[in-house]
Amino acid sequence: MSHAHRPLSPALTLAALALLTLLLPLPAHAAPGPPPLIARANPGPPPSATRAVAGPPPFADGSGAAPPAVGGVWPVGLRPLVVRGWEPPATAYGPGHRGVDLAAPPGSAVRAVAPGRVSFAGRVAGRGVIAVELRATGNPPLRTTYEPVRPSVRKGTEVTTGDVLGTVEPTARYHCPTPCLHWGLRRADTYLNPLGLLPPWLLGGGPSRLLPLGGGSGALKVPWAGGVQVMEGGRWAGGGVDPEPPRVPDHTTHHTISHQAGPGG
Template identity: 65%
Template sequence: MSGPPTAEAAVPAAAPLVPALATAWPVGTRPRVTRGWEPPASAYGPGHRGVDLATAAGAPVRAVAAGRVSFAGRVAGRGVVSVALAGTALRTTYEPVTGTVRAGDEVAAGDRVGTVEATGGHCVTPCLHWGLLSGETYLDPLSLLPPWLRSTGPSRLLPLTEPPPGRGTGHLR
């Protein structure tokens, strides 16, 4: 016997696997993540349903992967653009954005979908809130990036052999 779905039913026990479809960040090259993804414990629980990327007001916002614009308009006073990613059940969202696309437009990876609005976001300084959904389930949008593109720190080389006695562990800090 099954009843109506509960709010907890909207949050899966394990997040679905996300293919690394993105070919670039939505703003800039390796922007600073000012706030990471914090999945809610329940559908209406507290959390951060995306990541905030440091950028400048007026910066171009680009589609991270090919798809079709499913929404471009205002929600709660903020500009929002959503793109349904081609061949998947995934949808990316970008806000606060003044869209340069309309619902139904096809976009390729890297195509401009809008510009970052100066105000209207939840960041202290201008940022882009980038989200990812599978159906109604929020996922970490950074998971769309391949590992080599996701890294935000400098590359570090470690020695292949152990250091001579008395020379430390060989790991750079």
């Protein structure tokens, strides 16, 4: 026996729909995933296009000024021949000539060119070296070096202009073609031209050696290998640099002294 189903009233129908709506799950929303393991690098500010300004090279006087002319005598003789001039290297270990070579036979007296204190007197790489810190030449002071020399003074000795420091020693191997004295000048690690220590009258052999050039300016004749060279206005005429003397092979032993010897140039 079948029973007829009675239709639901509208009120019951609405109530059933409302209940069904509450029971059904809401649509899922995608949850944010974990952050990526590799984040994009922050580019940051762009690199500066300004290049660092390099300081003066270690073997050039950054001020451009010549050393003070405090010298009163040549280190050897009255006016020795300059066998080879000052040729500053472009780099610390580059080729060059860190001083000047003065013709001097073995046994020649080596004199202090200016007052100062002996800061080194001994042997370096088999040769005698003397260094003198010059008085009243700033901080750090100028330091002159002489080699190869047989010292007659000790470290700490106070000397004045013209005092004998020792004698040129004979050496079988050196960078001069004939016996010579290597004379150097430094301020800390900066090499300078030692000829700048000498006043013009001494470079030219005395005021009587002044020769007028064009424009009435004064010029000095300085003895040099192969003749004389002209200095005008404190600079070598014809380019403002030391004249190029005859080239002489520069032995490795000399460069070794230049860098190993605490005193010297």
